[in-house]
Amino acid sequence: GAVVSQHPSWVICKSGTSVKIECRSLDFQATTMFWYRQFPKQSLMLMATSNEGSKATYEQGVEKDKFLINHASLTLSTLTVTSAHPEDSSFYICSATGERADTQYFGPGTRLTVL
Amino acid sequence: DAKTTQPTSMDCAEGRAANLPCNHSTISGNEYVYWYRQIHSQGPQYIIHGLKNNETNEMASLIITEDRKSSTLILPHATLRDTAVYYCIVRPSNTGNQFYFGTGTSLTVIP
Numbered sequence: 001g002a003v004v005s006q007h008p009s010w011v012i013c014k015s016g017t018s019v020k021i022e023c024r025s026l027d028f029q030a031t032t033m034f035w036y037r038q039f040p041k042q043s044l045m046l047m048a049t050s051n052e053g054s055k056a057t058y059e060q061g062v063e064k065d066k067f068l069i070n071h072a073s074l075t076l077s078t079l080t081v082t083s084a085h086p087e088d089s090s091f092y093i094c095s096a097t098g099e100r101a102d103t104q105y106f107g108p109g110t111r112l113t114v115l
Numbered sequence: 116d117a118k119t120t121q122p123t124s125m126d127c128a129e130g131r132a133a134n135l136p137c138n139h140s141t142i143s144g145n146e147y148v149y150w151y152r153q154i155h156s157q158g159p160q161y162i163i164h165g166l167k168n169n170e171t172n173e174m175a176s177l178i179i180t181e182d183r184k185s186s187t188l189i190l191p192h193a194t195l196r197d198t199a200v201y202y203c204i205v206r207p208s209n210t211g212n213q214f215y216f217g218t219g220t221s222l223t224v225i226p
Contacts, residue, residue, distance in 0.1 A: 004158075034213065043202070044159070044216040093158050095214075103149075104214055106158035 003027050004096050006107035013084055014115055020080045021110045023094030029074035030096035034104065035067070038091040050077055084114040118142065119203045124221040127197075133190040135220050137203030140184045145207050148179060149214070150188045152199040159202065162188065193224045 003026040013019050023033060032051050036044040048064075050056040050071035058064045068080040077096075081088055091111050095104040120138040127133040139148065147166050151159040163170055163177045165186075170177045176189040190197055202219040206212050 006158075036216075043218050044153075046213055046215060049213055091156070095158075102147075103161055103164065105161065106151075108158045109156070111156075 002098070002103075002105040004030075004094065004105050004107040006092075006094060006110050008110060009108065010111040010113075012113045012115065015085055016083055018080055018082045019084055019112060020078055021092055021094075021112075023077045023079070023096070023107055025075045025096045025098070025105075028096075028098040030077070030098060031074065032097045033071055033077040034095045035069060035077075035079050036093045036095070038093060038109075044093060047079075081112065084112070086114045088112065089114045118146075118205050118215075119217050121201075121203055121217060121220045123218065124223070126223050126225055127190075127193045129195060129224050129226050130192055133193040133197065133222060133224070135188040135190075135201050135203075135222065136185065137188070138185045139203070139205045142183050142205050143207075146205045147207070148177065148183075148186050149204045149206065150175070150177065150201065151204065152197075152201045153219070154199045162201075193222075195224050195226065198222060198224045 005024045007022045035047045037047050038044045046059050047062045048056045048058045050069050052071050052074050056069035071077040091109050093109040095106040147164050149164040150162040153159045163175050165177045179186045200219040200221050202216050204214050
């Protein structure tokens with residue numbers, strides 16, 4: 001149980017375009033989802049927290065207009081990187097908590113490369 | 116905003132126990148200790164968590180000191196597949212509370 005998927009697993013896009021990443025909880029209802037970013041050889045950095053039906057809460061220094069998060073259902077959250085630039089190239093990982101909320105379950109990650 | 120300190124790297128011989136330490140001297144009374152690991156280019160995998168008592172599951176054991184200022188994750192019989200970065204995180208076990216990852220310990224299991 002407690003499986004989280006992400007789509008796509010990798011994406012390459014041109015500078016200036018927007019990219020949408022999906023995060024789904026497959027076998028539980030995710031009351032809260034989290035988005036992280038990880039640069040090479042670095043740790044995970046929390047970007048934002050989203051609750052179903054509410055606006056996401058962004059961490060300090062994360063541009064909310066650049067990283068659009070939508071959590072429209074209890075099983076799906078999306079992260080859209082708008083007007084992507086090469087410095088946005090990174091490994092994006094989502095996680096989700098269910099009703100018990102005592103553990104976060106992570107997706108496999110999406111590697112974004114912006115040319 | 117990580118509240119933990121871990122060694123940067125460790126080696127362990129295959130088949131032996133791997134003991135990974137974590138210091139969390141500023142831990143609060145309502146904060147749990149969580150352990151996750153991340154194999155290269157994958158999402159983190161939950162291992163175990165605890166509050167005060169020692170915990171054991173099919174993956175590992177978690178030993179928390181009586182003053183709760185440090186803990187040790189024990190992999191009883193390390194295999195090559197256990198090579199990963201291990202993260203120790205403290206957080207309250209409440210809805211919506213975030214995980215802030217530190218730098219973790221890079222464990223290499225040697226044949």
